[in-house]
Amino acid sequence: MVDAHLVEAMLTELAHHGAVGESGVSRLVYSPEWVAAQDQVADWFADAGLRVERDAAGNVWGFLDGSEPGTAIVTGSHIDSQKPGGRFDGALGVVAGALALRALREQDGRPRRTLAAVSLAEEEASRFARTNFWGSRAITGAIAPGEAERMRAIDGPTMAEVMHDVGLDAARLPEARRDDIGAFIELHIEQGPLLDAAGVPVGIVERITGYRQYWLELRGQANHAGTTPMDLRRDPMAGAAEIISGVIATAQRMGRPAVTTVGRMVVEPNGRAVVPERVAFTIDARHPDPDALALLLERHEGLWSEVARRRDLDLHVRTDSDRPPVASDPELVAALAAAAADAGVATLPMTSGAVHDAMQFAAVCPIAMLFVPSQGGVSHSPLEYTDPAAAAAGIDVLTRALRRLAY
Amino acid sequence: MVDAHLVEAMLTELAHHGAVGESGVSRLVYSPEWVAAQDQVADWFADAGLRVERDAAGNVWGFLDGSEPGTAIVTGSHIDSQKPGGRFDGALGVVAGALALRALREQDGRPRRTLAAVSLAEEEASRFARTNFWGSRAITGAIAPGEAERMRAIDGPTMAEVMHDVGLDAARLPEARRDDIGAFIELHIEQGPLLDAAGVPVGIVERITGYRQYWLELRGQANHAGTTPMDLRRDPMAGAAEIISGVIATAQRMGRPAVTTVGRMVVEPNGRAVVPERVAFTIDARHPDPDALALLLERHEGLWSEVARRRDLDLHVRTDSDRPPVASDPELVAALAAAAADAGVATLPMTSGAVHDAMQFAAVCPIAMLFVPSQGGVSHSPLEYTDPAAAAAGIDVLTRALRRLAY
Numbered sequence: 001m002v003d004a005h006l007v008e009a010m011l012t013e014l015a016h017h018g019a020v021g022e023s024g025v026s027r028l029v030y031s032p033e034w035v036a037a038q039d040q041v042a043d044w045f046a047d048a049g050l051r052v053e054r055d056a057a058g059n060v061w062g063f064l065d066g067s068e069p070g071t072a073i074v075t076g077s078h079i080d081s082q083k084p085g086g087r088f089d090g091a092l093g094v095v096a097g098a099l100a101l102r103a104l105r106e107q108d109g110r111p112r113r114t115l116a117a118v119s120l121a122e123e124e125a126s127r128f129a130r131t132n133f134w135g136s137r138a139i140t141g142a143i144a145p146g147e148a149e150r151m152r153a154i155d156g157p158t159m160a161e162v163m164h165d166v167g168l169d170a171a172r173l174p175e176a177r178r179d180d181i182g183a184f185i186e187l188h189i190e191q192g193p194l195l196d197a198a199g200v201p202v203g204i205v206e207r208i209t210g211y212r213q214y215w216l217e218l219r220g221q222a223n224h225a226g227t228t229p230m231d232l233r234r235d236p237m238a239g240a241a242e243i244i245s246g247v248i249a250t251a252q253r254m255g256r257p258a259v260t261t262v263g264r265m266v267v268e269p270n271g272r273a274v275v276p277e278r279v280a281f282t283i284d285a286r287h288p289d290p291d292a293l294a295l296l297l298e299r300h301e302g303l304w305s306e307v308a309r310r311r312d313l314d315l316h317v318r319t320d321s322d323r324p325p326v327a328s329d330p331e332l333v334a335a336l337a338a339a340a341a342d343a344g345v346a347t348l349p350m351t352s353g354a355v356h357d358a359m360q361f362a363a364v365c366p367i368a369m370l371f372v373p374s375q376g377g378v379s380h381s382p383l384e385y386t387d388p389a390a391a392a393a394g395i396d397v398l399t400r401a402l403r404r405l406a407y
Numbered sequence: 408m409v410d411a412h413l414v415e416a417m418l419t420e421l422a423h424h425g426a427v428g429e430s431g432v433s434r435l436v437y438s439p440e441w442v443a444a445q446d447q448v449a450d451w452f453a454d455a456g457l458r459v460e461r462d463a464a465g466n467v468w469g470f471l472d473g474s475e476p477g478t479a480i481v482t483g484s485h486i487d488s489q490k491p492g493g494r495f496d497g498a499l500g501v502v503a504g505a506l507a508l509r510a511l512r513e514q515d516g517r518p519r520r521t522l523a524a525v526s527l528a529e530e531e532a533s534r535f536a537r538t539n540f541w542g543s544r545a546i547t548g549a550i551a552p553g554e555a556e557r558m559r560a561i562d563g564p565t566m567a568e569v570m571h572d573v574g575l576d577a578a579r580l581p582e583a584r585r586d587d588i589g590a591f592i593e594l595h596i597e598q599g600p601l602l603d604a605a606g607v608p609v610g611i612v613e614r615i616t617g618y619r620q621y622w623l624e625l626r627g628q629a630n631h632a633g634t635t636p637m638d639l640r641r642d643p644m645a646g647a648a649e650i651i652s653g654v655i656a657t658a659q660r661m662g663r664p665a666v667t668t669v670g671r672m673v674v675e676p677n678g679r680a681v682v683p684e685r686v687a688f689t690i691d692a693r694h695p696d697p698d699a700l701a702l703l704l705e706r707h708e709g710l711w712s713e714v715a716r717r718r719d720l721d722l723h724v725r726t727d728s729d730r731p732p733v734a735s736d737p738e739l740v741a742a743l744a745a746a747a748a749d750a751g752v753a754t755l756p757m758t759s760g761a762v763h764d765a766m767q768f769a770a771v772c773p774i775a776m777l778f779v780p781s782q783g784g785v786s787h788s789p790l791e792y793t794d795p796a797a798a799a800a801g802i803d804v805l806t807r808a809l810r811r812l813a814y
Contacts (some may be wrong), residue, residue, distance in 0.1 A: 192634025209633055213679060224786050225668035225691045226616055226760030227599025230659045232784075237669045238655045244648035252637045261632035262644045263681045267672045272620060272689040272727075274670045274787070282679040284632045320679075353633030377639075379631050380681070 001343075002099055002395045004388035010095045011391075014040060015087035024084035024382025025091075029122035029134060030058065030162040037079050041094055041119040048102035050117065055176040057138030058121040058168055064101050066114035066406065071182025071365070073406050075100060075398060076118035078135060078357055083126045086384025088189045092372070092391055094119040096187040100399040104406075111406035113182070123357050127153050127162075134159070136360035138176035148173060183332060183405065184361035187370045187398050189386050191354045193377025201390035202397055203350040203371035204336050207288035208359050209257070210325035212297055214283045216243070216304060219314040222269060222277035236279040237267065239311045246303045247283055251296065257351050258296055260285040288325045288351035326359045329366030332405075336368055339400035345393045354379075370394050408750075409506055409802040411795035417502045418798075421447060422494035431491035431789025432498075436529035436541060437465065437569040444486050448501055448526040455509035457524065462583040464545030465528040465575055471508050473521035473813065478589025478772070480813050482507060482805060483525035485542060485764055490533045493791025495596045499779070499798055501526040503594040507806040511813075518813035520589070530764055534560050534569075541566070543767035545583035555580060590739060590812065591768035594777045594805050596793050598761045600784025608797040609804055610757040610778035611743050614695035615766050616664070617732035619704055621690045623650070623711060626721040629676060629684035643686040644674065646718045653710045654690055658703065664758050665703055667692040695732045695758035733766045736773030739812075743775055746807035752800045761786075777801050 017037040018027030027033045038060050045052045045062030053061040060079075063072070077093025097117030104115065120135030128134075131151045137143045148160040148170035160170035190196075195203050220234035244262045251260035265281040285300055287293035301317075308315035340347045350371055358367040372394040375385040424444040425434030434440045445467050452459045452469030460468040467486075470479070484500020504524030511522065527542030535541075538558045544550045555566040555577035567577035597603075602610050627641035651669045658667035672688040692707055694700035708724075715722035747754045757778055765774040779801040782792040 190634065191631045192636075193639060194636075211633065222788075223784065224598050224761060225670060226618065226666060226693050226762065227597065227781075227786070228666070228760070228784060229599075229601075229663045230655070230666055231663070232600060235655070235668075237651060237672075241648040241651035241655070241669075244644060245652055248637070248642070248645045248648070256636045256638070259633060259635070259637055261642075261680070261682055262648075263632055263674070263683055264677045264679050265644075265672055265674050267670070270671045272671050273668070273691055275668055276670055284680055286633050353635075354631055355633065374634075377630065377635055379634070381629075 002103065002392040002399065004392040007095060007099065007391045007395065008388040011087050011091060014091050014095065018081065020084040021382055023087065025081045025087050026084040027079070027081040028083060028127035029080045030166045034080060035166055038119060041079065041098070044098040045117060048098055049105045050101055055138065056168065056172040057135055057176040058166065059135045059139060059176065060119040062098065062101060062117040064105055064111060064115040066111045068112050070113060071180050072114040072116045073183045073402060074116045074118055074181050075185045075187065075402065076120060077186050077188055078120040078123035080122045080124050080126065082124055082380045084382055085380050086382055088384050088386045089191065089379055090123060092189055092386065093187045096395045096398055099395050100402055103399050104403060108403060108407055113406040115402060115406050120357055128159060129154055131159065133357060133360050136357040138173055139178050140360050140364045141177040142360060142363065143173055181361065181365045183365055184358055184367045185332060185369070185398065185401065186356055186358040187394050188356055189379060189384070190371040190374045191379035192374065194350065195348060195371060195373035196375055196377060198348055200346050200348045201372060201393040202340060202345050202347045204333060204347050205350050205352045205369035205371060206328050206333060208326040208352040208356060208369070209286040209288045210290060210293045210323055211284060211286040211321065211355070212319060213321040215280065215318040215320055216283060217278060217280040217316040218308060219278050223275040225273040225275055228275060233275055234312050235275050236313050237276050239307050239313045240279040240281060242307050243304045244281070247300045250299045251285065254292065254296060257353060258287050258292065259353060260296070260300065286353055290325050293325060323355065323359065326362040326367065328368040332366055332368035335401045335404045336370060336397060339404060340397045342400050343396050345397055370398055409510065409799040409806065411799040414502060414506065414798045414802065415795040418494050418498060421498050421502065425488065427491040428789055430494065432488045432494050433491040434486070434488040435490060435534035436487045437573045441487060442573055445526060448486065448505070451505040452524060455505055456512045457508055462545070463575065463579040464542055464583040465573065466542045466546060466583065467526040469505065469508060469524040471512055471518060471522040473518045475519050477520060478587050479521040479523045480590045480809060481523045481525055481588050482592045482594065482809065483527060484593050484595055485527040485530035487529045487531050487533065489531055489787045491789055492787050493789055495791050495793045496598065496786055497530060499596055499793065500594045503802045503805055506802050507809055510806050511810060515810060515814055520813040522809060522813050527764055535566060536561055538566065540764060540767050543764040545580055546585050547767050547771045548584040549767060549770065550580055588768065588772045590772055591765055591774045592739060592805065592808065593763055593765040594801050595763055596786060596791070597778040597781045598786035599781065601757065602755060602778060602780035603782055603784060605755055607753050607755045608779060608800040609747060609752050609754045611740055611754050612757050612759045612776035612778060613735050613740060615733040615759040615763060615776070616693040616695045617697060617700045617730055618691060618693035618728065619726060620728040622687065622725040622727055623690060624685060624687040624723040625715060626685050630682040632680040632682055635682060640682055641719050642682050643720050644683050646714050646720045647686040647688060649714050650711045654707045657706045658692065661699065661703060664760060665694050665699065666760060667703070667707065693760055697732050700732060730762065730766065733769040733774065735775040739773055739775035742808045742811050743777060743804060746811060747804045749807050750803050752804055777805055
């Protein structure tokens with residue numbers, strides 16, 4: 001059994017790098033805090049007796065080489081954080097990798113199949129708003145040529161420039177790509193309320209949600225709020241409100257796990273006594289089932305087209321992200337379930353409504369995920385919290401599953 | 408008949424002070440452009456043979472003294488502009504005052520009752536977001552003690568400081584108050600589309616709208632957009648959309664002239680993948696009939712209370728402005744209608760959906776207003792335009808009405 005105090009101590013140690021207040025962390029990719037955290041992880045991997053490598057994207061690897069040739073079974077997560085986030089999101093999966101592989105090396109020695117722990121460079125899009133999964137995309141070969149030179153951080157410089165600042169060469173990013181990965185298992189906090197509400201320490205993720213993120217712009221005509229009769233208005237706020245109510249109601253009617261969110265809105269000219277000229281907003285719609293996702297999106301798209309036409313508003317829709325759902329590999333899921341049964345740990349089969357690095361790995365190998373509870377469902381916040389006992393239970397299940405797969 | 412070319416020439420001359428681009432004007436109260444414009448107006452009043460006075464608020468007066476003692480009949484409007492606005496809003500009423508009193512002095516000589524033209528210091532709230540009607544409130548005694556010291560401009564200084572910069576002493580503001588005003592008639596552009604659409608040059612305003620402006624804050628719980636099931640959310644965006652759709656539909660169902668506008672919204676944290684924690688927005692609701700306004704507001708308030716309760720959202724409502732409707736004086740309206748008939752000018756009885764200085768004067772004397780068409784209903788914009796022939800027709804009606812009242 002993994003020591004919950006040790007899990008807590010390692011998370012606390014990692015949280016020093018980029019600490020914000022009592023419990024927050026702001027650790028943006030390629031920042032000095034990020035460098036210190038990856039150095040910390042490399043030390044942990046070395047202390048665990050793993051062969052440490054750093055790749056061209058700054059991902060840190062710890063290998064426990066197997067006796068047989070073939071692909072590696074990899075576990076890990078990302079080391080970067082929201083701005084600020086908490087100390088568990090991503091970090092727990094990195095700590096889990098170090099602890100699991102150390103336990104296996106100490107208790108079981110050399111595996112048949114190679115095992116690896118990885119601390120991925122970036123997942124959160126917290127420094128570069130329009131690019132994310134930087135670490136896992138480097139490994140799976142999904143970074144486009146020129147992307148590092150094109151993408152600018154919220155604070156100004158390009159990805160290539162901030163890589164250069166920490167001794168990395170963006171031109172060598174293709175060297176980070178690997179074709180020796182046979183499976184990827186990620187342990188992560190749930191970032192939702194279901195495990196906490198159910199009082200179950202571990203979730204086994206059967207599907208990761210697919211989603212599409214839209215940016216809708218409705219344009220009408222700016223008018224004086226007092227002098228323009230309602231029936232002569234082309235009011236984009238009225239159209240936006242109708243669309244937002246409609247898409248939210250559609251997701252509610254479809255039922256769990258369909259979700260649709262409007263999180264961001266911009267109004268112009270944004271004056272108290274002016275009918276707006278332009279209202280723009282995001283729509284984020286998710287479902288882990290491909291057919292249900294298609295139906296959800298079809299209903300959303302039908303609604304906003306109809307509303308814009310009826311209200312005589314100009315509608316421009318941009319699709320910013322579009323990812324199909326990813327299914328966990330049945331054999332990996334079976335191994336996780338068997339490991340949980342061995343450990344006597346209760347589990348809940350789940351879908352992930354959040355996106356994860358595992359989705360990137362799904363393009364090149366079978367994947368699976370373990371969730372541990374997020375207290376109150378809170379995440380992307382300094383208030384994020386996971387009971388160390390539940391985290392340790394999750395790491396125990398991970399360790400046992402890796403043993404089943406690699407020995 | 409007033410010369411349309413002269414009206415156009417005077418508006419063009421005034422528009423040089425604070426010109427923005429080809430047709431825009433940005434003339435904030437107590438700015439150098441404002442000083443130049445008021446000097447221009449004082450010259451016009453003097454050229455018209457009027458006795459010029461400047462009061463403690465910087466209002467410029469031109470008196471045509473009557474042969475009998477008693478109160479004055481005043482006409483005018485404001486000299487300040489939106490940032491930027493057009494060359495007609497306010498300015499046309501000042502030009503109208505100068506032209507009407509010049510014509511009366513030249514054609515009819517000394518009146519029985521004293522006539523006055525006034526160029527009011529400020530109406531637009533374009534420099535001080537939280538105070539307006541500065542000129543008319545100084546005259547009617549509606550400036551609160553200490554208000555000039557308390558109110559800060561959008562660019563930083565207090566009202567008292569910017570007054571000091573142009574040689575005015577805020578401590579002397581009470582001296583601007585007058586108790587010798589017997590009537591106030593304001594000529595203004597409609598700022599709405601109705602006269603233009605009807606092809607009628609002059610509107611006689613029977614009522615000025617009452618309105619209430621609210622600032623609603625809905626607070627729920629910020630959550631991850633993917634991991635929080637719809638049925639567990641406390642989403643203030645969903646509540647805001649329902650309230651906005653509802654209040655707009657209520658005003659539409661009530662029919663003209665009810666109007667309700669949501670022009671400004673702030674979302675926090677305003678992230679694409681986060682259920683918002685807080686959505687705050689303005690609601691501006693107007694009706695010129697006191698009972699209908701009360702009903703409109705009652706329905707709005709009932710709706711948002713119900714939505715907030717049902718969605719388990721914390722609701723905070725602040726009332727920022729609350730003004731009852733103002734009725735024009737029947738005798739003044741009759742004089743305007745008779746004057747229009749004399750002149751052979753077609754008129755439309757109207758309500759004003761915008762607020763005007765005349766509302767302030769209503770606290771101390773009978774008031775009335777004349778509207779002239781705004782092309783396309785456009786106002787508060789450099790694109791604001793009124794046909795000089797219609798403006799001249801309006802000034803002609805004003806002149807004839809003042810003759811009826813004062814001679």
